[in-house]
Amino acid sequence: NLKIGVVGLPNVGKSTFFNAITNSSAPAANFPFCTIEPEEARVAVPDERFDDLCKIYKPGGNVPAYLTVIDIAGLVKGASSGAGLGNAFLSHVRSVDAIFHVVRAFADPDVIHVEGEIDPIRDLEIIHEELRIKDIDVLKKYIDTNDKVISRLGQSANSGDKNKKEELVILKKVLAYMEEGNDVRKGVWNNKEVEYINQQQFITAKSVIYLANVSEKDYLRKKNKYLPKIKAWIDENYPGDMLIPFSGAFEQTVSLLDSDAKEEHIKASGVPSALPKIIVSGYSGLHLGYFFTCGPGEVRAWTIRKGTKAPQAAGVIHSDFERGFIMAEVFTYKDLKEHGNEAAVKAAGKYIQKGKEYVVSDGDIIFFKFNV
Ligand code: GDP
Numbered sequence: 009n010l011k012i013g014v015v016g017l018p019n020v021g022k023s024t025f026f027n028a029i030t031n032s033s034a035p036a037a038n039f040p041f042c043t044i045e046p047e048e049a050r051v052a053v054p055d056e057r058f059d060d061l062c063k064i065y066k067p068g069g070n071v072p073a074y075l076t077v078i079d080i081a082g083l084v085k086g087a088s089s090g091a092g093l094g095n096a097f098l099s100h101v102r103s104v105d106a107i108f109h110v111v112r113a114f115a116d117p118d119v120i121h122v123e124g125e126i127d128p129i130r131d132l133e134i135i136h137e138e139l140r141i142k143d144i145d146v147l148k149k150y151i152d153t154n155d156k157v158i159s160r161l162g163q164s165a166n167s168g169d170k171n172k173k174e175e176l177v178i179l180k181k182v183l184a185y186m187e188e189g190n191d192v193r194k195g196v197w198n199n200k201e202v203e204y205i206n207q208q209q210f211i212t213a214k215s216v217i218y219l220a221n222v223s224e225k226d227y228l229r230k231k232n233k234y235l236p237k238i239k240a241w242i243d244e245n246y247p248g249d250m251l252i253p254f255s256g257a258f259e260q261t262v263s264l265l266d267s268d269a270k271e272e273h274i275k276a277s278g279v280p281s282a283l284p285k286i287i288v289s290g291y292s293g294l295h296l297g298y299f300f301t302c303g304p305g306e307v308r309a310w311t312i313r314k315g316t317k318a319p320q321a322a323g324v325i326h327s328d329f330e331r332g333f334i335m336a337e338v339f340t341y342k343d344l345k346e347h348g349n350e351a352a353v354k355a356a357g358k359y360i361q362k363g364k365e366y367v368v369s370d371g372d373i374i375f376f377k378f379n380v
Pocket residue numbers: 016017018019020021022023024025036037038039040041114115116119221222223224255256257258
């Protein structure tokens with residue numbers, strides 16, 4: 009069950025975003041620390057291919073892919089040393105797989121800013137520093153504890169302890185790197201290092217998608233004075249990371265409308281909601297993809313990590329499918345679209361049998377054969 013967490017300073021629009029995304033109407037309050045427990049929501053990942061498949065197969069039921077989003081409140085300057093809600097929420101951040109970093113790029117005298125003036129770059133740096141300090145603290149404790157264990161063992165060390173020594177050498181290197189002010193994900197690590205890094209659940213190793221909350225007015229006119237600076241900061245510090253502007257105010261309005269009124273409002277505004285793009289980016293931020301199973305009974309999207317082989321993909325449906333795996337019969341959404349139906353895909357020779365080494369591609373439509 010993979011999750012993406014929403015982080016940012018108080019009053020930047022996290023709850024507003026979260027509520028819009030879950031279509032819930034829970035009130036977002038104009039004061040810091042209003043949300044204490046992280047809220048969790050499962051949102052369907054919009055996908056034209058999935059909608060198409062439902063049109064083609066007209067199944068009795070359908071199950072899209074889901075993204076689990078968690079609203080994590082309480083991150084303030086000094087959080088890593090206990091300010092605000094302190095460490096409680098930092099452990100929530102550790103448990104997510106990727107991060108939506110919401111940064112405030114709207115001015116509104118009615119909405120106080122915990123740091124005073126509106127300054128997205130300062131805010132970005134505060135959050136990054138808090139998260140990095142948290143990683144450093146946790147790592148230091150881990151290294152200290154294990155250093156003691158190793159020195160107690162002394163001469164009697166066996167091969168398991170040798171691995172521990174190797175791990176500690178690597179983690180000390182990671183620690184030094186972070187203490188220079190770097191996030192783990194910025195580093196270039198070899199396979200062995202990655203192996204140990206992955207065991208640590210570092211917050212600063214997680215993929216980040218930056219979401220700039222701009223005013224409704226700016227969102228509609230597609231112009232905001234802070235955006236170029238935010239973009240430049242990301243390009244300098246985290247090249248390749250995505251920045252998506254949205255407007256909490258706009259999304260809130262849209263999310264409260266029923267679907268007809270929603271369409272009308274979006275048409276009249278001349279700009280779409282940013283949420284579908286945000287959800288899809290979140291999903292790919294988790295390095296996930298999916299394959300489909302299609303039939304008259306059900307069209308369903310099954311989530312897999314990129315690079316998953318056919319038997320393990322079958323195992324996502326049921327462990328018996330993996331254990332008794334014989335083959336996967338595969339065709340692509342593209343071929344189905346081109347030929348119109350399954351029979352035509354077969355006639356065109358595009359319905360192909362694959363073995364256990366086959367790496368499933370995003371958008372594959374699969375029928376598994378297995379022994380019971
Ligand atoms: P959080 O503390 O980060 O969860 O922030 P909230 O979502 O509670 O938002 C704080 C306040 O800012 C609320 O009063 C929101 O209504 C307001 N807000 C959120 N997005 C926007 C926006 O795009 N424009 C304006 N003017 N206000 C917003």
